[in-house]
Amino acid sequence: MDDDLVETGLGVHRESVITVEGSVEEESRAPTGVEILPETVDVLAEADPELPLDPSGKVDAELPTRLDNRSLDLRKAEVKAVFEIRAEMLRAVREQFRALGCTEINTPKIVATGTEGGTELFPITYFGREAFMNQSPQLFKQLMVGSGLERVFEIGPIFRAEEHNTPRHLNEATSIDFESAFFDESDAMDACESVVIAAYEGVAEHCQNELETLGLAEEFAVPDEGFPRIPYEEAIEQINATGELDEQLVWGDDLPTEGERALGEEIGEHYFITEWPSEIKPFYIKDLDEDETLSTGFDLMHPRMELVSGGQREHRHSHLIEGFEQQGLEPEAFEYYTKMFKYGMPPHAGWGLGGERLVMTMLGLDNIREAVIFPRDRQRLSP
């Protein structure tokens, strides 16, 4: 072999980008059974000898180090596999939405008012006017069911300014939203279940290599149809019965994180919690006709955490206005929304699914930041 080639080959630092031309020779001692006998070696992009993390995986790096150097991090097969699976999940979900007869829409992310009050919004300046980053496509997708589109979905970013610091929250997340005219909450849950199962099926079908890389090939299972639907009242009774909580829950309490986990452990699969107290669900969720202290709101839970929140919507204009007032919101600020309920808004239902949470629970990731290439959290604004 040419001395210059040897020189180049020995001088190139790991993770540099090179081109090698030569003949492929069988070689039983090589791990792949073949070796390339080079005729030329060109260094296209030299890498610094000291790397900020080790892509070979011999030495671990902590998550912040990895996120600061994401390109290098993504050279690791296990990290890459997560995002290949995420991409497949999104593809499968889109396909299922189309099978359900949905039209994909995109709604504004810069808005004049919040969606539902409660969660914190990021303020921005919009040509000198106060504006916000949208926390949810909720109101916009509802307006679509009264349009000619009637059944829609959107996959897009949502922004929440909550200063939480947990392994399951992001300040910029991917929301998978669904809304359909002439659906009640039960129809919406059916659709929700089918979309979650489709995501798992897509991954099972197209990502076997990635699952193997992650060491999940054996255990990965598509969830069975017919997720249990547990009324809120039963859910709190079951949680109380586990004895995991220091204080017993009473009707009207939201489920604390610890309670969710205790219940999840008990049930051991995806499940819906239905018939939430009206008072802890937002104004746009419809109450049950037979008992207005209960709402049509539901949550889809994975044993580890909440994945989806949904329900049948309040489509009656006068009830909607009342709801705004009860939550201390000014209906006037939302007139762009409420006025469309005066011109024939069909009964409808829908839900929003946390895309990163779906990936995280599907792959058993410890931290939701592992499911986003460039996550935005309380501390992190770049890269």
Next chain:
RNA sequence: GCCCGGGUGGUGUAGUGGCCCAUCAUACGACCCUGUCACGGUCGUGACGCGGGUUCAAAUCCCGCCUCGGGCGCCA
């Protein structure tokens, strides 16, 4: 927002007042060995977040700041 915990070579770590001009692994550099392939060997380079304080003595204790992680509330 409230409450915990942490910041030591490029990376990941050991080190709870003197044994530390700081351990180990990996990386990096030099040499040697070698049909190696997570090669092996010898030698070398390289670090206590910042500022103040306590003490004869501080990586170690105290205070402030910066920064990161976690728990809860809330949520997807």
